[in-house]
Amino acid sequence: MEYSIGIDIGGTKIAAALVSETGEIEALRTIRTPPEGRTAIISALREITGDLIREAALSLKQKPVGIGIGSAGQIDFENGRILSGTPNISDWNDVPLRQFLSGCSGLPVWVDNDVNVMTITEARLGAAKGHKNVICLALGTGVGGGVLADGKLLHGAWGGAGELGHVSVDMFGPLCNCGQRGCLETYASGSGVAARMRDAWAKYEDAPKTPAYREYREKGGRVTSEDVFRWMKEEDGDAASVVEQMLLALSVAIVGYVHTFNPTMIVLGGGLLRDGEWIRAGVAERIAHAGMTSMLRDVSIETATFGTESTLIGAAMQVWMYQTNADADSAATGK
Ligand SMILES: [Zn+2]
Structure with missing residues (x-):
């Protein structure tokens, strides 16, 4: 069984582990993302990869076959470079990550966007296993996307493709x-749902006399998508219309993606889907009679199999996805 090193770089934490071809996580290391930014993060990554390479030699008696990284933000996939990272990480723009990490480890390195690697996880091991044409949507603070077309992740000119949100x-x-x-x-992310809830209340001349609005005032004018979903379930009319808007926006967008990419499956993931079977069902119901029948007829809408670990696993899976034929040949011949 081969192992590679998967690394998930987030705004608050960095997770790294040895990941097997079948997606098992060994020797997980989690550290707080160094707030000092670039130099501190790179030295932490060097330390953590060195540590995992030693761990692989010791307990698995082998060398990892490569390093795969998933990070938020815009990634130059061709060159393994972070173009613009998340605003949560200071000084994390234009970082030649492949150059730094392959230099110190001697291993091949791939770097991609977190939702692109989530798409790899779902297509190789999760809900979309066996499917070659898949759209992944991650509904979190924002909305991220990934497109698997003819078995390959769509990157575009430099890696920016799939900004489906x-x-x-x-x-x-x-x-x-x-x-x-x-x-x-603006309709289907956590921040978008909260903003649309505030818009819904702003249209009233007098403050609405609903329990939801009272709670909002009591919390000092703070609202989250969890609040909106709970109020919708408690039959608050304003929350229900915000949720309807979210489901409709998702359906309209998904019909557009289906017309563009002709997928067989749409996978919905991210924080909003944590208890979100009702979101999946709501979208499936709304697209059932939308768009071109021939295009939409056989498209299934599924929730993601993997949760927070999908970036880490998908990051590592890149190594097997992109190994060159030469590597595959030498692996096959054992040379
Ligand atoms: Zn936008």
């Missing part, structure tokens, strides 16, 4: 932080 479903809709109006993210 920034496809507009309403050109007169709310302004998105990407600069466009009505992006899917």
